[in-house]
Amino acid sequence: MRKLLLALSAIALTAGAVHADPKDDREALMKERGKIVGGLVKMVKGETPFDAAATLAALQTLDANAEKGLNVDALWPAGSNTDETSPKIWEDNAAFKAEAAKFKTVADAAVASPPADLAALQATVGTIGKECSACHEVYRIKK
Template sequence: MKRLLMSWGQSLCVGAVAAAVLTVGLSFSVNAGDDPIASRKAMMQTVKAATKLSVGMVKGERPFDPAVAELAVRAMNTAASGVVNFFPESSKTGGKTTASPKIWEDMAGFKAKMAKFEADTAKAVKAAANGADAFKVAFGAATKNCKGCHQEYRVKKKK
């Protein structure tokens, strides 16, 4: 019975991440002119959900599953590869966004940080097949990008 519940729980996790990946895919299909703020928020929420799932495996709070780990970081990688397309000049203001004006002042720097995140998440995708220890190292390197980008290109949320 315990094994059945574990399989069911793992299937649920895979389903949740698959839904997140689908969300990212659907976001990419939306023209950036339609609602770029909503599109990039959806992508970042996908990154957040995939990160949370991966952190659970890295910390040992849930069993490591290479398929789930790969799918989670693949979702992060997909978002990283396309989110820069959802920061047109027209989305600097309006809507609820925590995107800092510095993004548009330093678009090359922002794109460089996202390219590094994309490269590091691609490494984590490959590392997932090599076991929990390899994944932990690669995932850790990928998530270090989050703090750097958020500190530089995100307005702190008011509490």
Template sequence: MTNRRPFSLAVLALCGAAVLAVPALAQNLDAIEKRQQLMKDNGKAAKAAGAILKGEAEFSPDKATEIFTQMHEISVKFGDYFPEDSKTGGKTEAAPAIWEKPEAFKAALAKYQEDTQAAVDAAPQDVDTFKQAFGMVAQNCKGCHEDFRIDTDN
């Protein structure tokens, strides 16, 4: 009969390593990266809107439609990237409240989708109308960030 002890120890070591690796595997980094990219894109659109409102960029109805359309398209995709296994990792700024209060998060996202669609539908033809529509959209950003984002700027 051969000695099976080295084999048993090797299996035990591999099992231990696998158990330790589970938390890392449970992090859905792909979902985290996708939602972070969507937020970066949303930030770029908001920055373009801000430049128009500050007079740093020229207003045009086409540019207004482009900004609001981009924000709306992002809003429709964004909610798809919060599976249970994406709560941590990848420098996520998603607050636990997203998973603790899923109905409130869905409601906030639905409100953002409605307001970005309303901004697209308003088709602003001047800066004042654009400012009003963007103010409504930006309020959603602020509220969602307060309730569902971890502030890492401190």
């Protein structure tokens, strides 16, 4: 009986995830992205020691996050804009998709050639930050 309840609970959770709100999904994606980059920034600032293995793991997680972000049509479907979401996303959706692809390219490159030392991590984080900023300048409403 307990196994049946656990199985039904798992199915219910999975079904709920399939029908999640796109706004919530994209906010969770971006919060995760910020947390990953924030961890790398702590290494850059010397708040945590440089660790090549942890850096690679973070970059791999960031790359997986970037892959999810390529699903623009699911995360930013027409009609899902809010006061916090720039209408430019829908006005020039092709350019927005190109920005998502650029971020994925930056993440791919970081994983393909992971930083071996702090100086290389600083350069990598700088490149990632520039791409984040480029997208935010156009597609994020400043609060």
